[in-house]
Amino acid sequence: MKRSGIRMVAVTVLLLATADAHNATGASSSSVIGSFQATVVNGGQPPGPAPEGMVWIPGGEFSMGAADPVGKDMNDVGMNATNDSRPIHRVYVDGFWIDKTEVTNGQFAKFVKATGYVTVAERTPKQEDFPDAPPESLVAGSVVFSPPDHPVPLDDYLQWWSYVNGANWRHPFGPKSSIKGEEQYPVVQIAYEDALAYAKWAGKRLPTEAEWEFAARGGLMGKPYAWGDQFRPNGKWMANTNQGHFPDKDTGADGYAGIAPVAQYPPNGYGLYDITGNVWQWTSDWYRPDYYAQLAATGGVARNPKGPDSSFDPAEPGEKKRVHRGGSFLCTEQYCSRYMVGTRGKGEISTGTNHLGFRLVKSTGVPAREGGKE
């Protein structure tokens, strides 16, 4: 990294680098691990015709979280999951509509054209917000995956993440990059408030983490992947992840090195494309590593949980983070295997990256019961 000060903090909270989660969680996996129980899907029909591009998720009760990896240490690099995804706990969510795909560049462009919205990454940082930053560093930009050309130890993510001046949703890798012809790719370089602004315009909202996971599981119970038990059933690639050697070599064996257009891989049981892999997705929950443990400790079913009241990441207690889910085209079993459906990510709310986007949900109009317990 050649820059210091402005948004360097943001770089340090990149979700792909959450190597701290293993040790940061307050939960003890050995003492509070639950187990998966049957998914009980609500009956009845969808409340009406599906909004364009959305599908009905009936909601119901399910077991949320990730199982302990079998025969593997939950180390912080090639982890199957992190301890913040434990224990498995029981959750109920009401039915809702959800986007079949992540929001695309084409969709986001319509929003920007209609509203004149300027994303966080396009705004020049203000000195008052970064009083310690040298003025010359107050340049609009965002965080970009910038892989080394040789293998590196996986304990320093600054070797593959850079803050790039001029990077934003129109120029995901920096000023010389473009999304021309990529209307069907997921929009990236989106900060949390950018996603909220789009959602308000679209008459939708971000999913809670629980809604996201219920939808992602596609009606299955406790499977490690959104589609079932095997990463590659019958040899078939089911999601856009990373092959080769992380971070220096992505062979694209699954069809894409780097980001892919939406819906290039089979949908899950609810008809959702790229619910894991391709780009991470914002959820509306604040991040705390011990949230699952808090819910599990009550011993009941968490109804429509909306996340903790505030963010707290012991690794970076000063940062406000929301939960990311789904993993990305950079995820690999060598590092950050969080295309596994029960696992979690997190990210500082003002930080976009070129592998982070979002998809939205819509409630039926029936007021959901507030988060909490029965």
Ligand SMILES: [Ca+2]
């Ligand atoms: Ca790939």
